[in-house]
Amino acid sequence: MEPHLQPLVSIIALNYNQTNVTCEFLESTKLLTYRNFETIVVDNGSTVNPTEQMNAGKYPNLKILLSEKNLGFTGGNNLGMQHAKGDFIFIVNNDTEVTPDLIERLLEPFFKDDKIGVVCPKIRFFHHPNVIQYAGFHKMNLLTGRTGAVGSREEDKGQYDGEGPTHCAHGAAMMVKREVLDKVGMFADKFFIYYEESDWSARIIRAGYTIYYNGKGLIYHKESITMGKESAIKAYYHTRNRILYMRRNTNKLQLTSFLLFFTFFTFPKSVLKYTVKGQFEHLKSFLRGTFWNVTNSSYSTI
Structure with a gap:
């Protein structure tokens, strides 16, 4: 596909009782210099219907999907992808704000290499705008079942302005080629939230695609730099899905080593x-x- 064709991009964001925050994200999309996009907001069972407030913003090509219940990060994005018409799907958190040339930057690598399946931008903290949250992911540690973001909490001095393959996409901002959906499928619904992008990335890589980081693209994320205190629900899903990820994405020897580590150290x-x-x-x-x-x-491996 040639860059001048301006393929349709479907932007998908979830909303759950954060309509004001989501509208701030939608406002930022008005500044995008790439205009061939549709925006799909999936409302994950909010207590107040956000339709009237969002429509009042007169955001271009906006479609709002209402779910009666909270489908989680996986189910909500899967619902959005089922309705997306784009050649590329941009999965993005509602608590982010985009920069004007973000879409062009995310599309660039796809035109250079057909094996690239996903492209992620550099992510900085919104409230600490020169501090990096993500510049790619390190390889998953198969003993501990954990990984970390490249450049996490470093001041951005241009040290991660390059581009290249990375081990995992970031769920807060990831551009996916439709071909990947057709061949690999969508998020595994059973994760609900946490480790879902790690699992999807592993499946995408096994299918022969590359996960790519382009440091020329930039987005700001309103997540706290300290991440706050761990909630009980987060403790549940982090623990459950950490083990589930390892069950789905390792061989018998690797899984045995992880389970021994988890049993005698983590537990x-x-x-x-x-x-x-x-x-x-x-x-x-x-x-x-x-x-x-x-x-x-x-469990299923897909």
Whole structure:
């Protein structure tokens, strides 16, 4: 595909009781210099219907999909992708603000290499606008089941302005070629939230595609630089999906090593931490997340 063809881009963002924040994101899209796009906002069962407020903003080519319940990050984005018409799908958090040339920057690598399936921009913290959140991901540590973002919390001095393959896409901002959806499928719904982009990235890479980082593209994310205190629900999904990711994306030897590490290091450490801090709801969530993988021993690899 040639750059001058200006392919249709479908921008997908989720809204859950954050209509004002979502409208701030939509306002930022008015500044995009690339104009051949549609925007799909999936409302994940908010207590107040956001349609009237969003339509009042007169955002171009906006489609609002209302879900009766919270489908999570996976289900909400999957619903949006089912309705998307674009040649490329830009999955983006509603608590971000785009920069004017972002779409062009994200599309550039696709025109150079047919094997590129996903492109992500540099992500900086909105409230600390010169501090990096993401400039690619390090390789997943198959012993611990954890990874980290390249450049995380570093001051941006241009050290990550380059481009190249990376190990994982970031769910806050990822441009996906439609061909990938057709051949790999969408997010695995069972993740709901957390580790879903890691799982999808692993499947995309196994299908022969490259996950790519383009540091010339930039987006600002309103997530706190300190990430705040871990909630009990986050403890549940992080624990559950960390194990689930490893079950789906490792061989028997790698999985055995991880389970030994989790059993003899992570499990006792986490139980002790939550007990000492008196975080008994967190402890219950951690245990629920762990034993979910025992009671749900069968799973699909797609």
